[in-house]
Amino acid sequence: MGAILPLSRPVDAARQWSWYLRQQAMSAIEPTVRPPAAPHRSTRAHVYSRPPEPVFFPESEEVPETNRHLELRTALYLILKREFAHTATLGSDQFVYWDPRTAKKRLAPDAFVRLGVPHRTFRTWKTWLHGAPDLGVEIVSDSDEGEPDWDEKLERYRAAGIREIVRFHPEDRERPIRIWDALDGDLVERAPDDPDLRACETLGLWWTVVEDQSLGPMLRLARDREGHDLLPTPDEAEAKVREANEKLEAEVRALRAELAQVKGKRRTRRRSSG
Structure with missing residues (x-):
């Protein structure tokens, strides 16, 4: 049955009837807009040319490490953990992966910090799942002979997206601490004459070197620039x-x-x- 239009005056009735006929004509021309259908999911078992090859990400690798290097990195890790475990996740010598397509692109910082998430245990750190660490620390050791040279390692840090890199060389009395910051997609070293050279921007603290009786020069963090108020x-x-x-x-x-x-x-x- 057609629509029943209220008729008042003849002129108004004619206008209403004309409007009704236009609407019917437009609905016959324009298709009805419907929401997109849900994608069809087949229950068929397809035959593939080969099985999938998931990428295996190793958790560890047998590498030599001197006892002194172990003591230095462990001490730094425990200092960081005691101070920041409630506000950051911390690692020491775990693999950091930044490319989900290959296990070859990785780092193993002596210490690293990811702010914003309370500390938890983990086997490996994958940046596509957890984000890049904010801070990475490398402690130079005699056991680094089999490691990539520093320029190559620095390029890995840049690719991983870690924004503050600290390199501590216990045997370098002139420049034991060197720091790189992420700037415009690059990693740029702070100048030796930078008055804030040893500022740890990630943690709001200051790097310093303390002479330990058994370990010798030791990398530490302090709340003051002079290094008196040590963590x-x-x-x-x-x-x-x-x-x-x-x-x-x-x-x-x-x-x-x-x-x-x-x-x-x-x-x-x-x-x-x-």
Whole structure:
């Protein structure tokens, strides 16, 4: 049945009837707009020319490491973990992969930091899943002889997207600390005369070198430019807590002795007055 149009005056009825006929004609010409259909998913089992070849990303590799290098990188990692585990994920010597198509493009920084996510354990670090680390640290060692040269390693850091690179050479007394920053897609080294050369921009701290009795020059972080207010190692932090507790216990013993002395004087006065 056609639409029933209300008729008032003859002129209005004619206009309404004309509008109705135009709408019917347009609907016959223009197709109805429908939402796109969901993609068809076949349940057929296709025959392929070969099986898929997933990329295998190794978790480790047998490489030589001197005991001194192990101690230096472990100490730095533990310092970083103690200070930043609640706000960052930290790694030490785990593989960092940045290309999901190959396992050959990788790094293994002696320490690295990814800000914004509380620390958790992981086997390898894949930048396409977790983002690039914000900070990478390399500690030069005699065991680096089989490693790529520094220019090649620096190019890997650039490709991985790590934005602050620190290179610490314990045996270089003139320039033990060198730092590169990511600028416009490049990694550019800070000039030796930069007054803020040792600033750790990622963490808002300062790099410094401390002479350790057993390890020699040791890379550390401080809250001040001069390197006096050091972030403590776990052993140093425990020693400070122990020292504070001993001081508190000594103060409590002294207060108790003073209180006992006052009570003794009061008892003496009561006896003498009685």
